[in-house]
Amino acid sequence: MLDTNTTIKLFSFLGSGVCMGFGAIGAALGEGFTAGLATQAIAQRPEQSGEVIKNMLVGQAIAESAAIFALVVTLILLFSEPETNNVLLAWAALGGGLSMGLAAIGSGVGAGFPAGAACLGIVRQPANNGKILTSMLIGSAVCQTPAIFGMVVSFLLIFLNYSDMPLYPGWAALLGAGLATGLAAIGPGLGNGFTAMDAVSGVARNPRVGKDLNKVMLIALSVAQSTAIYGFLVSLMLIFMGIKENMTMAASMALIAAGLCSGFGGIGPGIGEGFAGAKACDAIARRPEEVTLLTRTMLVGQAVAESTGIYALVVSLLLLTVF
Amino acid sequence: MAISGPDFVKGMAMLGAGIAMGLGAIGPGVGEGFAAGKACEAIGKKPEEAGLLTRTMLVGQAVAESTGIYSLVVALLLLFVV
Numbered sequence: 001m002l003d004t005n006t007t008i009k010l011f012s013f014l015g016s017g018v019c020m021g022f023g024a025i026g027a028a029l030g031e032g033f034t035a036g037l038a039t040q041a042i043a044q045r046p047e048q049s050g051e052v053i054k055n056m057l058v059g060q061a062i063a064e065s066a067a068i069f070a071l072v073v074t075l076i077l078l079f080s081e082p083e084t085n086n087v088l089l090a091w092a093a094l095g096g097g098l099s100m101g102l103a104a105i106g107s108g109v110g111a112g113f114p115a116g117a118a119c120l121g122i123v124r125q126p127a128n129n130g131k132i133l134t135s136m137l138i139g140s141a142v143c144q145t146p147a148i149f150g151m152v153v154s155f156l157l158i159f160l161n162y163s164d165m166p167l168y169p170g171w172a173a174l175l176g177a178g179l180a181t182g183l184a185a186i187g188p189g190l191g192n193g194f195t196a197m198d199a200v201s202g203v204a205r206n207p208r209v210g211k212d213l214n215k216v217m218l219i220a221l222s223v224a225q226s227t228a229i230y231g232f233l234v235s236l237m238l239i240f241m242g243i244k245e246n247m248t249m250a251a252s253m254a255l256i257a258a259g260l261c262s263g264f265g266g267i268g269p270g271i272g273e274g275f276a277g278a279k280a281c282d283a284i285a286r287r288p289e290e291v292t293l294l295t296r297t298m299l300v301g302q303a304v305a306e307s308t309g310i311y312a313l314v315v316s317l318l319l320l321t322v323f
Numbered sequence: 324m325a326i327s328g329p330d331f332v333k334g335m336a337m338l339g340a341g342i343a344m345g346l347g348a349i350g351p352g353v354g355e356g357f358a359a360g361k362a363c364e365a366i367g368k369k370p371e372e373a374g375l376l377t378r379t380m381l382v383g384q385a386v387a388e389s390t391g392i393y394s395l396v397v398a399l400l401l402l403f404v405v
Contacts, residue, residue, distance in 0.1 A: 257341025272356015283367025301359020
């Protein structure tokens with residue numbers, strides 16, 4: 001067929017296209033949302049436009065960072081020269097592109113939500129600009145974490161040496177590793193965005209509760225991250241677990257299926273737990289004296305929503321280790 | 324790479340198991356999270372009804388879980404029985 005060098009270049013270009021293509025979606029959506037809410041805020045109070053625009057630009061910059069990560073990985077895939085002639089590098093390039101591209105979708109959209117809520121909050125409470133901005137920065141920054149997982153897996157895939165990995169089913173392991181983190185990062189990024197948005201709105205509504213709200217927001221954000229961490233774990237296992245040579249199709253499909261399973265499985269619980277955290281923060285802002293009861297309810301609800309994420313992780317681990 | 328019949332079937336079964344559990348985890352996750360969120364909102368409005376509201380939330384979430392269980396069962400069937 002094609003010689004090794006051409007195959008590696010082919011898959012690198014494919015990976016870079018996929019990476020930038022997917023990576024551009026999320027940040028643009030999130031930043032558009034921010035801009036929309038910013039114009040709505042300025043319409044309510046035109047004299048605050050300077051502060052609102054400043055906040056809008058800061059928030060959009062944070063949402064942009066996920067797309068910048070994707071751009072960096074794309075340029076690396078386009079211009080780096082592979083030093084060894086291992087066909088596995090081709091599959092690693094495709095996996096790396098998928099990992100970063102898909103992971104940037106959720107984080108990009110998610111980081112736009114708290115920025116928009118901050119713009120609306122500022123016109124409601126101009127005196128508490130500092131507190132609102134702090135909550136927004138904390139929330140948006142944690143929102144970016146799934147995209148960073150995606151970038152770490154991308155770099156691992158692109159830059160590691162695969163001299164001791166067999167081609168069959170090594171190709172499936174590398175593709176599966178990219179899919180696992182990439183897909184699993186979409187849900188938590190989005191869900192974290194919901195939580196941060198309502199936490200920032202809550203601080204704007206009730207600035208005295210700022211500290212409590214930030215604490216609960218961070219708890220909710222960490223719980224919603226968990227399925228992204230499961231995907232990250234499965235990716236690391238796929239890359240670093242010693243794989244024995246196996247020419248059967250079943251072994252290859254098992255590794256890809258492990259990646260798809262924990263990848264898709266991370267989407268739903270991330271979104272759902274993020275929504276639960278958002279409503280809990282909203283309720284705490286309205287009734288600060290009920291913070292323990294509401295946090296408890298939120299954690300119980302999030303734990304139940306986590307259950308299918310755990311099933312997906314278990315099936316992934318079964319596929320990895322038993323087959 | 325020549326693929327034999329039984330090997331192909333086993334391979335597709337693995338892929339099917341992964342897709343079944345993977346996609347099957349999306350719905351219950353989103354739905355149960357929505358239920359948890361609305362429960363928090365309701366408790367915020369009426370904290371004295373917390374016990375009743377939490378119970379209702381858990382019953383609703385258990386029903387939403389059912390399709391996730393179906394996906395798990397099908398995935399395990401594909402892995403171990405096919």
